[in-house]
Amino acid sequence: MARDRTRAPGASRQARETQRRLAKSSQVARNHLIVTVGLGVVQAVLIIGQATLLAKVIAGVFMDGDSFAEVAPLLAWLAVISVARGLAAAGFESTGRFGAARVMSELREKLSRHLLLKRPGALQDEQSGELVSSAIEGVAALENYFARYLPQMVLAAIVPLAVLVWVVQFNWISAAILAVTAPLIILFMILIGLLTEQRTRKRWERMSRLSSHFLDLVGGLATLRANSQAFSQAGSIETVGEEYRRETMGALRIGFLSSLVLELLAMLGVAMVATAIGIQLADGHLELVAGLTVLLLAPELYMPLRQLGAQFHASADGMAAAERIFEVIDQPAAVTEPAEPVPVPDPARWSVAMDGISYAWPGRERVLESIDLELRPGETVALVGPSGGGKSTLANLLLRLLDPDEGTISCGGVDLSGVDIREWRRQIAWVPQRPTIFSATLADNLRLFNPGATDEEVTVAVGTAALGELVAGLPAGLQTQVGEGGRRLSAGQTQRIALARAMLSDAHLLILDEPTAHLDHETEIELAATISDAAEGRTALIISHREEPIATADRTLVLERGGLTERVTA
């Protein structure tokens, strides 16, 4: 249970798929495999050498009465082998861990490229936290795979064969015992895997349900207390846990029987080899050196096979982090880039138009249905409508963060699907619904759309966005570090910074998405003026479900049930 907490073992097939993919796509992973196989061969040779030499020493001293001085060279060699085995183990561990670090780094590079270039902004908030922690912390799990599981795999393939080949020269009866039991262990391992996979998965699912039951109770504790139900629910933790324990232990008693068989085979294998050698020795058919060599090697043959089972979950866990990243980077690009882009039209001179635009988020109903829209140069258009009605989707289409399912977006008659995406986006200043404050100085944050803006320009923008008071109150003024790890800003301040960014941009097209959402009424009224300042002299689309920010709009469009209508003002 302790081990299968993080992940359903049932997903092992998917884990294998990911392993193959890693090996195929990553040069680092391939190189690492070669190094591991090399170390595995060295390890096998060392194991055999050690057993043979140790047997020689013991038999020499015991049977032939060799003195310490006579076996001293052999002992020296054994000491060397011990050190060498230590080095091989160090090699497995350090190359494995370093390999994991580099593979993760490769994946992170692919991930950030994908998130910025292929599908910017397509990630859900709740998804991103988990993804980031996979991308950073996933290396620990991947280390288990590269430094433990993979070496064990390689050893399990090399060592038993090498040992068998060596043993057969000394004693074919022992070799036969080993040759029969070892494959049986592997066979049982596969059988157990097949038989218990379903059951283990079910158990794991219930286990995680139990965990989320607890999380649910803790999360809703304030609600439970408000309803005087906290203490009665505390009892349910025990009842549910106990019921689950009793049920699971029943299943485990049978489940563990299969590994009992496995263990029995390995142990009986050693015992049978020992007995067979003993009898042959007593009969005088075998030399002690040969017998001891075989006996010392028998446990070494089973060891990697037994370890393999124990490390199995580690491999599935390790793959989970990589899988999560693959899931994201496998998504196709959100926007198709033109092969031969045409020059970008200037929205300061031409209207931006949507013709028959339809869009549906994957697996959902259409949010936009045959939308026609025209933004004429210099006008301010308000877009209103119920929440979830597709207003932000429409903005994302104009920003070319999404491709429409049907219809065209054009500027001055030029279809934007033929224009270089980055060139087009350069024409737009955008205030998203939830602006991001980046971890940098306040000044750098304000320069997002215009890194070359002069200090004076920044100061002017600070003034118009009513940020003067904030800047004056900061210890280092505009040079204060903000964002994660820096100074925290309120929702209102964040919105104002986003507006200042848009004002600093020299783009002609302005898109404001709910610039006053999550703000109280007073702040909203304050910002309304800033917004109409920002829209002055530009083409602006302002999305809002509040009235204040759109009071000065030239016209107001209503987006409802997928369709767009013009609101007639009295």
Place this chain on the structure above:
Amino acid sequence: MIGARLERTPLGRAALATRNRWRLFALSVLLGAATVLAAVGLLTASGYLISRAAQRPEILSLTVAIVGVRFFGISRALLRYGERLSSHDLAFRTLTDLRGRFFQRLIPLVPAGVDGSRRADLMSRFVGDVDRLQDLYLRALSPPLVAMFCSAICVALASIILPVAGLVLALMLLLGGVVAPALTRWSARTAGRRQAKARGQLAGDLHEIAVGGAEIAVAGREEDWLDRTRTDDRQLVALQRRDAMSGGLAEGLGTMLAVGAAVAVTAASIPAVSSGELNGVMLAALALLAMGSFEAITPLSQAAAVIDATDEAAERIEEVTERPVPVADAGKVRPIPAGGPIRLEGVDFSYPGGDGKVLDRANLEIRPGEAVALMGPSGIGKSTLAELLVRFRDVDEGRITLGGTDIRELDQDQLREAVRLAPQDAYLFNTTIAENVKLGRPEADRERLVEALAEAGLEDWINSLPDGIDSLVGEDGSRVSGGQRQRIAAARVFLSRARFLIFDEPTAHLDPESAASLERCLTGRRDQGCGILVITHTISDPEAFDRILELRDGTFREAH
């Protein structure tokens, strides 16, 4: 004495908290040790068997050794089976114990004892840490005990055969069992410390790319962010390379000692064989005994890491559970008054460490049968009032009375039966609509449930669902919309027989029309003599309320 030492670390205290499981723990340690010893026995007996056989005695005289070899082989497999069962049983039981125990400790602390914007994060980390503690016995405390027990027996056995062999084995086990794990632990800790900053920085970069990707792309600044991320990534990988080397060397030392033990013990015993002090037939047995005894030592490096991880988890849990309880029960409890208003009389309240008073000699009265709205900008302390009214917090000065009685003299549960709060961000449990509503009054029958849902304006929606009130709401209410969530929470309050109903920000995240309709619905109960308080930052339908108040400078004023 051991108890006193355990008291000193968070991990030890967590272990003490579940000490009623010591019998089961002792059983799994014993079985674990017996499993290792059976393997040692198998190897030792095999070594003796073939050495003895090489002297070509009567086959019959080997019988004991042959039986011994088989006995150890079979018992090892059986013992392992028993050990796995008992240790899993132990893990299940301690997990349930720990969850129950820490939940009980958490109850009086939520919400006021765990203030802060990151409460949700804190809670989910808390749950994760409690779950992590299930490894406490199995993977942290058991391996060192098994190792000590087995090492002692193996050393004793070797000493009986040849004292100097016992001494060498003891030395090797000590090096392998203490020095190597300590080195691994030291290497892992330094790595963790050294990498923490680089990891944090890189996590920050990636997080920005994930959440701010669209803004970066629209600004055309993709390459800037990619460059920054790449630089930070390279820095982390460089550190990881160094730490991989030191971790590898620690691991290698462990392996070298395990492999070298058999060689060292053999070498040390050779002179004794030459001098006739030791019968040569025992030499192979000693070598194999040394080889087998390291099986108990191998898991120690991992156990050291688990000990650290569980200790940290236990410490983080204590950080929460050891906070002071914000509200204490009165010595004597007065009966709940039958009627009357709820009243704030000269109430002062400020947050410990916060700047300024949230309430400053505030007075307020809510009478049965009236609907009051409370407005004010976000963050000014409106929710604090709600929490004071149901005694999630206590006032600093002044008093709050219900029907003339100070609420600090009432039983907390009875008070919350009379004054019912729907907290901000109405929480839905991952079960059916019916079960969620039923929380308001567990003994209510289905008819009442349906009525309460209808009162909250959900009748049509419920009827449109194939499973009706037995439909699941999903994890944290993910299958219902924001408006439906608020209405389910309202139905929960309607179901109770409370005389005062308090709703904290029920209309946040709703569009004006839905907000107005919800407000009308919430205030409907005043006609049945209930006092209603709706806390909000925007009022969508002023007509729904008898009075609209505003919280400003710590006092309540009528808003116009």
